Amino acid sequence: MKASIVSYLEKKFGSNKFIFSEIPEKYSYDESTVYKCFPEAVFLPENEEEIREFIKISKERKIKIVPRGGGTGVCGGAVALFGGIVLSTEKMNKIIDFDEINLCVEVQAGVVNGELKVFLEDRGYYYPPDPQSYDTSFIGGNIATNAGGPRAIRYGTTKDYVMGLNLVTGEGKIINTGGKVYKYSSGYNLNELVCGSEGTLGVITKAIIRFIPLPxxxxxxxxxxxxxxxxxxxxxxxxxxxxxxxxxxxxxxxxxxxxxxxxxxxxxxxxxxxxxxxxxxxxxxxxxxxxxxxxxxxxxxxxxxxxxxxxxxxxxxxxxxxxxxxxxxxxxxxxxxxxxxxxxxxxxxxxxxxxxxxxxxxxxxxxxxxxxxxxxxxxxxxxxxxxxxxxxxxxxxxxxxxxxxxxxxxxxxxIGVAKKEFLKNFFSSYHISIWKKMKKVLDPNNILNPGKIF
Ligand SMILES: Cc1cc2nc3c(=O)[nH]c(=O)nc-3n(C[C@H](O)[C@H](O)[C@H](O)COP(=O)(O)OP(=O)(O)OC[C@H]3O[C@@H](n4cnc5c(N)ncnc54)[C@H](O)[C@@H]3O)c2cc1C
The missing domain is CATH 3.30.70.2190 (Alpha-Beta Plaits)
Structure with a gap:
């Protein structure tokens, strides 16, 4: 990474928000066991505003960003295989709001799935999506992969619990999708679009998640x-x-x-x-x-x-x-x-x-x-x-x-990188071109996790 960019970013955000040298190994791989690559740097934001600022700068300077949750993914999605900066949400781990009337919580993207489960169980409630990595994977990563798990057969997958979320797009703009509502027929459903988007459309900063009574x-x-x-x-x-x-x-x-x-x-x-x-x-x-x-x-x-x-x-x-x-x-x-x-x-x-x-x-x-x-x-x-x-x-x-x-x-x-070459067997080139156009709308400069999915 150019020295001028390093000093600019350090000045703007503080040197404690970045790791530029001696990058810890954990940021170089996920649980795929196959993909490994050190990023040029690691960014450790603490709030949405810092992410927005960072994406705006990255857009201007064409810096690639690889969003990262718990790093438990198995498709190489959170690995900076094509260069760029890993944006780790590990410091964004707060449960912001617990709403018993609307049966939902608002959480930052870096909350660990298992910690949300324990928080809710202590209060007599239950968050069903149960990827078997629940003790280390983050809610943001679960949304970005639309994680399932053994109990999906009865309770559905992550997307069925996301009532709303905040996404910082590749243009450095924030969209709020959904909210504390149980029904929604108000235009295209961007919640569902973001679920499973693998960090290619925006960075999820927080989410409103519904819960149910303990079974x-x-x-x-x-x-x-x-x-x-x-x-x-x-x-x-x-x-x-x-x-x-x-x-x-x-x-x-x-x-x-x-x-x-x-x-x-x-x-x-x-x-x-x-x-x-x-x-x-x-x-x-x-x-x-x-x-x-x-x-x-x-x-x-x-x-x-x-x-x-x-x-x-x-x-x-x-x-x-x-x-x-x-x-x-x-x-x-x-x-x-x-x-x-x-x-x-x-x-x-x-x-x-x-x-x-x-x-x-x-x-x-x-x-x-x-x-x-x-x-x-x-x-x-x-x-x-x-x-x-x-x-x-x-x-x-x-x-x-x-x-x-x-x-x-x-x-x-x-899909990450692990399965992208097989997509053309399953989807027509027209179908894939629609996805590419959708990405272009939200990430016109192709800075968000480029090379993943397609
Ligand atoms: C032992 C084990 C068991 C597992 N069991 C299951 C299972 O039962 N069901 C299942 O579905 N999966 C399972 N997985 C896979 C993995 O845990 C899930 O895919 C999980 O949802 C990944 O979450 P993470 O926080 O670790 O994300 P990461 O691995 O950090 O990232 C995964 C993808 O999400 C993107 N991303 C992460 N955070 C954000 C964000 N805030 N905004 C935008 N994009 C983001 C990344 O860029 C990447 O593309 C398992 C993995 C392991 C190692």
């Missing part, structure tokens, strides 16, 4: 199955029976190998089971539900059914699902990921086809949200193997299957 007690079930089809039929039966399930997650047998090694314990029936289903039910204490779940498990040939009704056993049952990404990371040099989404009825077919690509040298492990068709495919470049895998070729094969089945390349993680 009932939860019970977690672990069901091993001989095949994925049976697990899928269990899910469909449970939904048809209108049982109040809040999550259906699965892991396949390849994933089980790594999680068992990582946890240093075996999962029950792992020598036979090809699929484990983790199911969470919201429970009013009525035994009828438990009896029905057991009946459905039997009907669909589950090898057994394990039930957790207290926090400790619940955590133990969930552990295998929750730690899975860490297990892959432990045994791999790189993990190439795709969180594809296919119609629910096609999940079993998708996994079968994907397994045909998997081999001992290059395992392809699947897990994810079996209830909504959002499957996390992980191609493992193992530490023990010399061979460097051609991940692009394999991802391409997988994306072709997704396309054939009527799905899309991402259900919740976003």
């Amino acid at each position: 009932l007690k939860r019970i977690v079930f672990l069901l091993p199955f001989l095949n994925l089809e049976s697990a899928m039929l269990f899910v469909l039966d449970a939904q048809r029976a209108n049982l109040p399930f809040s999550a259906f997650e699965f892991i396949d047998d390849t994933a089980v190998n790594y999680i068992e090694k990582f946890l240093k314990r075996s999962l029950p029936f792992s020598e036979r089971a090809k699929c484990y289903l983790f199911a969470e039910l919201e429970w009013d204490g009525n035994d009828r539900y438990l009896e029905e779940v057991e009946k459905l498990a039997k009907k669909n040939n589950s090898l057994d059914i394990f039930v957790a009704t207290d926090r400790v056993s619940e955590e133990r049952l969930w552990e295998a699902r929750k730690k899975i990404s860490y297990a892959f990371k432990e045994y791999s040099k790189k993990v190439y990921k795709a969180d594809v989404v296919v119609p629910r009825g096609k999940i079993a077919h998708f996994i079968k086809k994907t397994k045909e690509i998997s081999s001992e040298n290059m395992p392809v492990a699947c897990f994810g949200h079996i209830g909504d068709g959002n499957i996390h495919v992980n191609i493992l470049e193992l530490k023990e193997n010399e061979r460097v895998i051609d991940a692009k070729k394999i991802l391409n094969l997988i994306m072709n299957i997704v396309k054939e089945l009527g799905g899309y390349p991402s259900g919740e993680h976003g």
Whole structure:
């Protein structure tokens, strides 16, 4: 970065707002395990006005800006791969307003998802979006990726909770979208446009987020199955029976190998089971539900059914699902990921086809949200193997299957750089040109996270 710009920025904002040298490593990567690049500098604003000022200056001087939340993204979105300054929202972590009448909070973009959850739970309320990175990912990052999570099947994704937000556009102007209102048919819905925009349209500075009353007690079930089809039929039966399930997650047998090694314990029936289903039910204490779940498990040939009704056993049952990404990371040099989404009825077919690509040298492990068709495919470049895998070729094969089945390349993680080359298989050039024009309106100088999404 030019010395003249450095001194100008330091003078304008104070030297404590920037890191120009000895940039900490954490700003050079995200959780993709694949993308790494140090930014030219890091900007640490404390309020919206500083962001607005900074964007105005960047627009004039053509400085690229890479917005960053908790850095837990898995698509390279928050990594400055094409140069520029990382704008970290970590100091913007205040809960500004708690409104029990309108059942909403106003938060700065850098509030950690899990901290908002605890704040609300202490007051008897609940914020449902639950990306499994909730203890470190930020609300701003969750909005920018439209994060989902296991409970999306019952409660929806981040966009369903954003009532309004403040966005500083690439022109250094502020727009407020929405507000404390529960209905909105007042022109184009810019809230929804910003959800999933991955820092390419503006920097989210604060948001009005709705919350709901705390749900009932939860019970977690672990069901091993001989095949994925049976697990899928269990899910469909449970939904048809209108049982109040809040999550259906699965892991396949390849994933089980790594999680068992990582946890240093075996999962029950792992020598036979090809699929484990983790199911969470919201429970009013009525035994009828438990009896029905057991009946459905039997009907669909589950090898057994394990039930957790207290926090400790619940955590133990969930552990295998929750730690899975860490297990892959432990045994791999790189993990190439795709969180594809296919119609629910096609999940079993998708996994079968994907397994045909998997081999001992290059395992392809699947897990994810079996209830909504959002499957996390992980191609493992193992530490023990010399061979460097051609991940692009394999991802391409997988994306072709997704396309054939009527799905899309991402259900919740976003595109970033990881999946951008596959977009043209899914969207016409006219469709993509509309996106590009929309970006141009909000970011005419292409300074906001350029090179991401498309
Ligand atoms: C162990 C693990 C489990 C995960 N589980 C899930 C899951 O269940 N569901 C799920 O959806 N995701 C999951 N993720 C992925 C990731 O946590 C989510 O994408 C999350 O929403 C990213 O939030 P973040 O604050 O870390 O954002 P970052 O990684 O910092 O940024 C992500 C993107 O958002 C942009 N951005 C960040 N803040 C702003 C802002 N204020 N304004 C504009 N743009 C911004 C960045 O430029 C980037 O493009 C998981 C990740 C890990 C490591």
